[in-house]
Amino acid sequence: xxxxAPATVRWGLLAAILLLWELVPATGIVPELFLPSLSKxxxxxxxDHQTYFAALLVTLYEVAFAMLIACGAGIVxxxxxxxxxxxxxxxxxxxxxxxxxxxxxxYPVFTxxxxxxxxxxxxxxxxxxxFPVMLSTAAGIRTxxxxxxxxxxxxGATLPQQITRVIIPASVPTxxxxxxxxxxxxxxxxxxxxxxTSAAGIGYLVTLNRTILDSPRVFAAILMILxxxxxxxxxxxxxxxxxxxxxxxxxxxRAAARDSAAGVPAPAAA
Amino acid sequence: xxxxxHVTELHSRPGEAAIEVAHLxxxxxxxxxxxxxxxxxxxxxxxxxxxxxxxxxxxxxxSLLMMLAGLRAQREGxxxxxxxxxxxxxPQRVGVIFQEASLFPWLTALDNIEFPLSLRGxxxxxxxxxxxxxxxxxxxxxxxxxxxHELSGGMKQRVSxxxxxxxxxxxxxxxxxxxxxxxxxxxxxxxxxxxxxxxTRKTVVFVTHSLTEAVYLADEVLVMSARPxxxxxxxxxxxxxxxxxxxxxxxxxxxxxxxxxxxxxxAS
Numbered sequence: 001x002x003x004x005a006p007a008t009v010r011w012g013l014l015a016a017i018l019l020l021w022e023l024v025p026a027t028g029i030v031p032e033l034f035l036p037s038l039s040k041x042x043x044x045x046x047x048d049h050q051t052y053f054a055a056l057l058v059t060l061y062e063v064a065f066a067m068l069i070a071c072g073a074g075i076v077x078x079x080x081x082x083x084x085x086x087x088x089x090x091x092x093x094x095x096x097x098x099x100x101x102x103x104x105x106x107y108p109v110f111t112x113x114x115x116x117x118x119x120x121x122x123x124x125x126x127x128x129x130x131f132p133v134m135l136s137t138a139a140g141i142r143t144x145x146x147x148x149x150x151x152x153x154x155x156g157a158t159l160p161q162q163i164t165r166v167i168i169p170a171s172v173p174t175x176x177x178x179x180x181x182x183x184x185x186x187x188x189x190x191x192x193x194x195x196x197t198s199a200a201g202i203g204y205l206v207t208l209n210r211t212i213l214d215s216p217r218v219f220a221a222i223l224m225i226l227x228x229x230x231x232x233x234x235x236x237x238x239x240x241x242x243x244x245x246x247x248x249x250x251x252x253x254r255a256a257a258r259d260s261a262a263g264v265p266a267p268a269a270a
Numbered sequence: 271x272x273x274x275x276h277v278t279e280l281h282s283r284p285g286e287a288a289i290e291v292a293h294l295x296x297x298x299x300x301x302x303x304x305x306x307x308x309x310x311x312x313x314x315x316x317x318x319x320x321x322x323x324x325x326x327x328x329x330x331x332x333s334l335l336m337m338l339a340g341l342r343a344q345r346e347g348x349x350x351x352x353x354x355x356x357x358x359x360x361p362q363r364v365g366v367i368f369q370e371a372s373l374f375p376w377l378t379a380l381d382n383i384e385f386p387l388s389l390r391g392x393x394x395x396x397x398x399x400x401x402x403x404x405x406x407x408x409x410x411x412x413x414x415x416x417x418x419h420e421l422s423g424g425m426k427q428r429v430s431x432x433x434x435x436x437x438x439x440x441x442x443x444x445x446x447x448x449x450x451x452x453x454x455x456x457x458x459x460x461x462x463x464x465x466x467x468x469x470t471r472k473t474v475v476f477v478t479h480s481l482t483e484a485v486y487l488a489d490e491v492l493v494m495s496a497r498p499x500x501x502x503x504x505x506x507x508x509x510x511x512x513x514x515x516x517x518x519x520x521x522x523x524x525x526x527x528x529x530x531x532x533x534x535x536x537a538s
Contacts, residue, residue: 145372147368147369147372148372148374150341150368150372151366151368151372151374152385152389153341153359154339154341154359154361154364154365154366154368155359155361155366155385155386155389155433155437156359156360156361156362156386156389156390157389161389165385165389166374169374169376170374170376172376
């Protein structure tokens with residue numbers, strides 16, 4: 001007998017999980033308070049679709065702005081810190097140790113400064129994702145093969161040409177990795193901050209419904225975040241694959257990427 | 271147009287020196303003081319000659335080549351190329367071919383070859399025409415749209431050679447260009463290089479640590495000592511051209527190869 005393709009197995013697993021989610025609560029083994037069935041969760045989503053849709057818009061709005069801060073500033077700062085020896089020696093140790101600080105402890109400060117509205121979420125999630133994006137970009141810039149620069153110089157490339165024609169294209173894969181990572185972390189940052197102190201967004205719905213022990217509504221919100229994170233991940237991978245066809249060991253990588261895209265993606269960071 | 275006139279002049283004086291190196295020395299600064307790398311190198315490369323530099327690992331042969339290319343500055347001594355000093359990279363006079371890692375992986379073979387021309391903003395028509403001619407010269411017709419990772423090691427080096435030749439510099443410097451290739455591909459590429467060389471009549475300085483490759487390719491082999499690198503022998507390779515694979519089995523070939531080996535062994 002032939003072994004089924006990995007993609008088939010992954011789809012099968014997803015179907016099995018959804019089936020269990022439906023059947024286990026129905027048998028009464030697990031109380032509904034702990035795990036409401038899939039159909040109940042979906043029913044709630046449909047019933048309250050206006051509430052959930054409004055919350056999704058708030059969350060998406062916050063994620064978009066936070067991503068702009070984290071990825072924009074993170075990539076620029078990472079390029080500078082990775083590319084300039086002086087900045088690297090001065091700042092990299094500082095940034096690396098700041099990365100180890102659980103930035104969530106600063107969130108109360110952020111609400112004091114920016115209020116309980118969207119601004120504090122954007123600021124928190126932006127900074128939360130900034131450090132990893134910056135550090136991975138800085139590391140990526142440093143891995144550019146010095147032979148590329150040498151070759152460009154031998155062909156008469158000026159310094160601006162070395163930057164635009166060699167360093168920037170050579171950094172594209174790193175930048176995409178940064179975007180993928182930064183996006184996932186931004187989603188985490190926004191949802192966590194919404195859960196802590198807020199009056200809107202999907203994270204707020206989780207907290208609100210948990211306090212009133214309305215499990216189906218909690219799970220409906222969780223499901224939305226899950227879908228959001230997975231959708232982002234798949235989108236980022238698809239764009240990355242189109243943009244970076246040449247990445248070293250390109251063929252195997254693309255084959256592997258095809259495999260994972262065909263099936264259910266790996267569990268998202270959220 | 272001054273540039274074109276100049277190149278014509280370069281080619282019109284055969285028998286003259288393409289490269290003249292006089293009393294070149296270099297040392298690297300390190301925590302324990304200066305580490306001498308090259309010691310009083312003097313050499314002359316005649317126009318149209320194929321000169322191979324061999325020597326033990328770390329003898330500074332790559333450093334010497336980088337200095338000839340204007341990519342690295344020497345501490346002492348002068349390098350003249352067609353009578354004018356080399357201080358910065360000058361792709362009009364000197365083309366450089368590196369080991370395989372230096373093709374840009376985000377560009378197709380054609381775009382890689384065109385890269386030096388596009389840096390100068392040459393007219394598009396001209397660029398296309400010369401790039402296509404180079405692709406044909408190195409025997410890669412039909413592979414222009416491939417990315418480097420879709421090419422074999424030998425094909426990648428053909429692209430590198432085409433990229434080094436596309437600006438039509440009179441001098442070509444090659445830094446162990448076939449070191450990463452397997453033995454068979456390496457032999458084929460050596461043969462191909464000689465074909466391209468005789469079609470273009472460039473002056474070539476070629477660094478390698480393969481003695482067979484040195485004897486097979488060269489008009490003249492320069493042997494360098496271990497660090498600090500000095501030129502300890504200059505061997506004229508009298509084998510007739512065109513060179514053939516059969517020559518490798520001859521006594522003359524073996525004796526020349528042996529002489530180089532003895533020199534390197536004495537020096538390291």
